[in-house]
């Protein structure tokens with residue numbers, strides 16, 4: 001690597017994407033700093049990466065953020081949530097936090113920032129999740145100015161071992177009937193390894209500075225097809241019933257009041273627009289992305305996340 005980067009802080013690196021991304025970064029010889037609020041929950045593989053410090057830290061505090069970024073040459077921000085625990089969490093975590101990270105980069109003289117957003121982020125998107133994503137991108141860009149070189153990624157739904165999307169549906173498909181909100185919504189699932197590969201490559205490619213990249217896989221599926229595929233890969237064949245609007249709203253309302261919600265009315269609102277990229281896979285991140293069908297068969301073999309969701313579904 002000739003990009004002048006030796007040490008990278010991967011904030012939110014303790015999660016699903018972080019695990020694959022940090023593995024690829026470590027394989028490239030970077031020194032990694034990975035702050036997490038829950039070191040005990042981080043996968044063993046992450047703790048065992050060569051030249052990676054995984055440490056307990058609350059990056060939402062100014063002091064925690066500064067200490068996490070200290071000594072770094074670049075920052076990758078993977079922090080994100082799908083559901084709010086408290087009102088205003090989307091604004092804090094997606095809207096404001098990216099600006100605070102970029103400002104911390106400026107104070108510490110860190111010149112490179114890679115930001116993970118989400119496909120569909122837009123100021124006039126139908127959900128608070130997607131609007132907060134757009135607000136975060138805008139605020140980070142404004143703070144970065146000329147001082148911090150920034151690249152944004154907007155992936156569609158990301159799949160891979162340990163994901164929380166197909167794994168959840170595979171688990172729910174053990175039921176004989178799956179009532180499904182948004183059954184006809186289009187998604188363009190992208191493999192976690194390909195997302196990580198694009199992010200890692202961007203560090204070496206000056207032309208990615210100031211750019212935003214949508215990332216999707218080679219195929220577009222209706223949610224119903226994705227659930228069917230996940231079910232079959234997990235050895236199930238449930239009847240999938242698409243829920244019409246009011247029933248979908250009621251299901252989301254009920255689900256969002258369960259502990260550890262799996263679906264909220266805001267998630268449902270996100271599905272008012274197709275989750276499909278406007279452009280093909282960016283040529284500078286060649287080769288193109290892997291097909292879902294090639295990865296799916298290996299996804300549900302004795303996975304920890306699968307066992308977790310099975311337990312939850314059985315309760």
Ligand SMILES: NC(=O)c1ccc[n+]([C@@H]2O[C@H](COP(=O)([O-])OP(=O)(O)OC[C@H]3O[C@@H](n4cnc5c(N)ncnc54)[C@H](OP(=O)(O)O)[C@@H]3O)[C@@H](O)[C@H]2O)c1
Pocket residue numbers: 011012013014015016017018035036037038058059060077078079080081093116117118119154155156157158159165
């Ligand atoms: N997975 C997908 O399908 C998908 C699709 C589009 C975009 N994305 C975006 O890609 C990024 C990574 O996704 P992922 O699937 O890896 O998510 P994930 O497994 O849930 O990991 C997200 C990370 O965000 C951190 N985080 C969340 N809330 C936080 C808070 N209040 N304070 C500090 N840290 C917080 C967590 O850090 P701790 O280790 O401290 O818990 C966690 O490691 C996210 O921004 C996500 O929105 C994901």
